[in-house]
Amino acid sequence: MLAVDKPNDKGDQINVMWPPVKEKIRIDFLQIFQKNKSKENLLIENLADKISGKEKDDNILYYDLFRKNLGTGKMEYINRFQSFITNYRDQRQSFKDTKNKLEGYKKMLREQPTYKYYIRAISPLYYSKVTESKPAKMQGQWFNMEKIIALIAMMVITASLFYFIRKAKSDASLYIRPLAGLKEIDNAVGRATEMGRPILFVPGLSSIADIATIAGLNILAGVAKKAAEYDTPLFVPLRDYVVLPIAQEIVKSAYSEVGRPDAYKEQSVFFVSPSQFAYVAGVAGLMAREKPATNFFMGMFWAESLILTEKGNEEGCIQIAGSDAETQLPFFITTCDFTLIGEELYAASAYISKDPLLVGSIKAQDLDKLFIIGCIILGTLLTTLAELLTYPALNFFKMLFPVQ
Amino acid sequence: MKSFYERIMHIDRRIIYAIIMIVVLIPLIWSLNLKTYHTEPITKIYNRLEQNHKNAKKNGVKPKPVFMCVTYGGSAKPELHPMTRSVLRHCYLRGIPVISFAFEPEAAKIAEDIMDEVAFEYGAVYGKDYACFGFKYPPLPLILGLGTNAKEALKEDVRGNKYEDIPVMHGIRTYDDIDLLFDFSASASWMTWVVYAKSRFNQDIAVGLTGVMVSQAYPYLETGQLVGILTGLKGAAEYEDYLMKMEKETEYSSMREKNLKVYLTLTQANITPTSKNYVDIAERLLRNTPEGEFEKKLKDYYDIAQNLYYKKYFAKELSARESKAKNDAEKKSLLNDILSQNQDKVKELDYLFLKDFKKKYNDLLATSISENKRAMVGMDAQAIAHVVIILFILIGNIGFFLSKWR
């Protein structure tokens, strides 16, 4: 029987494994009794002659698992397991559940959570001998080895980012593929100005913790600046109240950057409702009343995407969308004039600002993508080979690219 | 004057809306009864629960319980509610215990309501056949906690009962003690179940998703990480079809209709409702319960409901006395004290309770017949809508080609 600390955890689990019991039992003696009314045992049948000395496969029904805390000496019953289960992950109680967390943590350290495990098999005829494991200590690790690939990948990506940023600083002519949707932002703002109608900008419906929202707000910074230059009214309805002050600050500073802080109206960036469809109703109503010439939908969207864009279409707006929600992209593509697909949304702020640092980072991401595509092709090939050929050296790759 | 092809290329959207509305409404009024074809992801789930029932019957034990995680709000309710209802019906019919919880407060209320509603219809008893643990947050500690110690993770149900006091929870320590886990989800929570509950604890999972999300889940079905998927309204319709057949086979639905008739004749004949009559009606309703246990089960159910009724009525007095009570034993006897002091009122209440109970029963039976076919009717409407949209697309294309040809 084996009990070992679970690797790469916070230190509250032990893996317990036991070998399946497969014994043959020999029956020498079998008699059947029955109690009569005066509670005396009467022998009904003696089967000893028929089956004595015969061997029979033992039919294990259950395992009973116990543990002993070597710190406190307390013995505990853990559980009864079906016969086909031969492992268990034991977990101690979290110290967080104790009232005083600090006290609980100290107690946990003092108690030395070292355990010894005992197992016993149960068959219809008997309880097997108790097997005990070596003591195992619950230890927390200071580095998660399962995430080593993630660490390496992150280091590669960071390194490439720094390299291209340095290169972009010295060499201003880095080429990145133009995106149709972004080129149109200028035209779309200009169109609204010509028509004398406002612009609507929706930075998604998600919270600020969503990268798509931040990407949307980055684009808002560029759009707000252009709107301020042309003196076109801008509406930014919001669903998340944490995003509200951030969006207000962005639009305000965009106006002051082009030298028209007085033109900024605080009520143009406003909160509608945290409820998804109440928000949609609010924005659709806004489109019907204010008749914006251009709509921007940049960020995270869910089922409301089509309602928003189709309403905009009905009002005859030019619509530019960008989202990383792959389930909503088909709706955007069918109803909007231009759509930024997936990561194009993240790249947008580099295009708008033309900041060499940001342009360099796009280049770095492209290189990283190439690297990942290479890894996928290589990994697929090697693991397929390892499956087809039973060549032991290839097993290493199976291990390197585990299928989960 | 616009030419013909221009007109069919640019049909006014209001005309399209009106036609769609009409064709969707028709199947809701007149049932079309289109044939339902069964697909693998749903059949797998149905068979799994049936297998659970058969195994239990063979070994003479209670079926293994299922967990049910409900993660949808009002907006996805029309699509996900019928499948939740179907799975609950199946479980209650086969005596499979159901334990639910939710990761959103809105969903917790929805789950509680539907469980109580279907339980009433199928005669399941709270605490014995199902339990509801309500809103649990954050999700991850619960998902991991269920793998190591369910009691610690769930703690207390929505009615304030402790885990150890709920009979249905007895013997449930970890995922090992349950059969299947359902996640009805309008968000990505089902992925969290797959990543943690399946890969860490090897818990079998079935999910119910909205139509647009289904394509994301298919690869997990192929790899066996999911037992099955209830694929939007279509999946729910298939499940309803299975249940309808099953109820017919077990003569459940015909019994229920008969119950309704018996009940109606009773009320029309103006027979004073006595507990004996009530038992008669309910006996047929609860005919799935093993023999001998029935009287006890019914009494429990009736008592619990009646007790709640009393408690609600005397709530003010009860809370006033409760604050004065010294210990727990005294608190428990409070209700009985109040009842014995107000004998006349209790008689009146008993009568009112029975009346209310019957009214609720009547309403439920009448609506449940349509509720139980909700997804199938919905699919009829969807099928017609698909055909009409395809027709519109074809008309638009004909116009487009005519304009090109000219």
Next chain:
Amino acid sequence: MKTTIPLIIVLVGGIIGIIFQFIPHEFVQTINDEILNYFRVLSFFALPLGIVSILMVHTGKIRRKAQHWQYSIILILTIFFMIVTGFVFGTDRFDPRLANYGWNTIFMFMFQQVQIPIESTMFSLLAFYISTAAYRAFRARSKEATILLVASLIVMLGQVSVGQMIPIIGDYIPVISNWIMSNPNMAAKRGILLGVALGMLGTSLKIILGIERAYLGRA
């Protein structure tokens, strides 16, 4: 100063967040949980900002007597109605005072009988909008558009039982529809997802390192 301090907070917070991802030790994870709890609590302090914002917009409308200003009155009244009923009667499912009649609390009544149906109604608008969007978008303008059109027709038929009722080809439609959904469709989606994942990583790094700072209001 106004940009430096937030950038330092982002840098320190980001690096700590990354490091915590790699250390599973209980000591570190406890601190991590505490930080996340604080984040959750702090975010609620922004709620009054939202309420003030919505009130400002609508009181402004009422004062100006802007178009349809009467609706703004209803909006403000309902906001306060829900807040007051929530605080006074509680958000439980049953109000003990109304329980004799089997009624919910007013808050829950409003939630179940008003909000849920309205939300479902808004959601169901999708059915109408999908039909007009599909009618406009699916035209065989080019070779690619024709492929898209044919694929969409097959998938639409495959999703409902009508597809199977078509003689001869009926049996194959769900199979082809399934193939389209789980092969070409899935491949495209995965491609987008991989790009998104990498883009997220890159953007996160840029935010932590302070390269991307437009969201702070200063480019």
